[in-house]
Amino acid sequence: MEWLFLDSPKQSALKNMQIDKELFLGCKKPVFRIYSWDEDSFTIGRFQKLEDIDNPRQYGSNWAQRITGGGLLLHGKDVSYTIVIPASMLGKRGVKKSYEYLCRFLMDFYKKLGLSPAWAKDVMPDSLWHSDFCQEGFEPYDIIIEGKKIGGNAQKRSKDTILQHGSIPLKKEYRPHSGYSLEELGVDIGEKEAKELLKTCFQETYNVSLKDKDEI
Numbered sequence: 001m002e003w004l005f006l007d008s009p010k011q012s013a014l015k016n017m018q019i020d021k022e023l024f025l026g027c028k029k030p031v032f033r034i035y036s037w038d039e040d041s042f043t044i045g046r047f048q049k050l051e052d053i054d055n056p057r058q059y060g061s062n063w064a065q066r067i068t069g070g071g072l073l074l075h076g077k078d079v080s081y082t083i084v085i086p087a088s089m090l091g092k093r094g095v096k097k098s099y100e101y102l103c104r105f106l107m108d109f110y111k112k113l114g115l116s117p118a119w120a121k122d123v124m125p126d127s128l129w130h131s132d133f134c135q136e137g138f139e140p141y142d143i144i145i146e147g148k149k150i151g152g153n154a155q156k157r158s159k160d161t162i163l164q165h166g167s168i169p170l171k172k173e174y175r176p177h178s179g180y181s182l183e184e185l186g187v188d189i190g191e192k193e194a195k196e197l198l199k200t201c202f203q204e205t206y207n208v209s210l211k212d213k214d215e216i
Contacts, residue, residue, distance in 0.1 A: 005210035008035035013064035021067050023084045024163040033082040034195045037075035045070040068154035073134040077171040079194045083164045099141035102164045105205040113187050117143045135179025148180040
């Protein structure tokens with residue numbers, strides 16, 4: 001199956017989230033997007049309000065609200081991805097199983113880096129809980145490496161379309177509530193190399209071809 005592929009340049013939180021929203025509302029073909037962020041960016045979940053977050057200035061001024069749920073997530077030292085598909089592509093999979101399926105390429109990505117990823121539900125089932133900060137909560141299909149959560153993923157659904165996006169932290173982040181990065185797990189990988197490997201893993205995991213799509 002042929003998918004559209006979009007490799008976006010580094011840009012603001014607002015622009016990145018605008019693109020995701022446009023893809024969710026308007027794209028008729030399956031899309032795989034990889035992108036990065038300006039320094040000191042952050043996003044908040046669709047049900048969060050900036051005024052309810054204690055001292056939001058400590059996270060920066062470059063922020064946006066996602067169309068997905070979840071908590072505050074820091075960006076700027078990570079690479080992110082977005083998958084947009086017709087809901088019919090997931091067949092009878094429910095929400096949890098759809099996370100398992102759509103995160104499989106991430107498991108392969110981490111394995112190719114020499115790491116041993118596992119689902120949170122399998123290695124820490126008693127620690128699953130929600131948090132106002134993405135990196136401090138644990139969902140069943142969060143990815144755990146050496147006892148530490150790495151990255152995070154969230155979905156937006158309509159009757160016909162499913163969007164899932166997520167973050168892969170590459171370098172250590174010094175702002176509060178940051179979670180762990182590949183650098184802290186002993187992996188030194190740059191943005192370009194990470195993007196190339198994510199693309200390769202996506203194609204191999206789902207046996208698809210990716211056709212370049214012009215920036216929107």
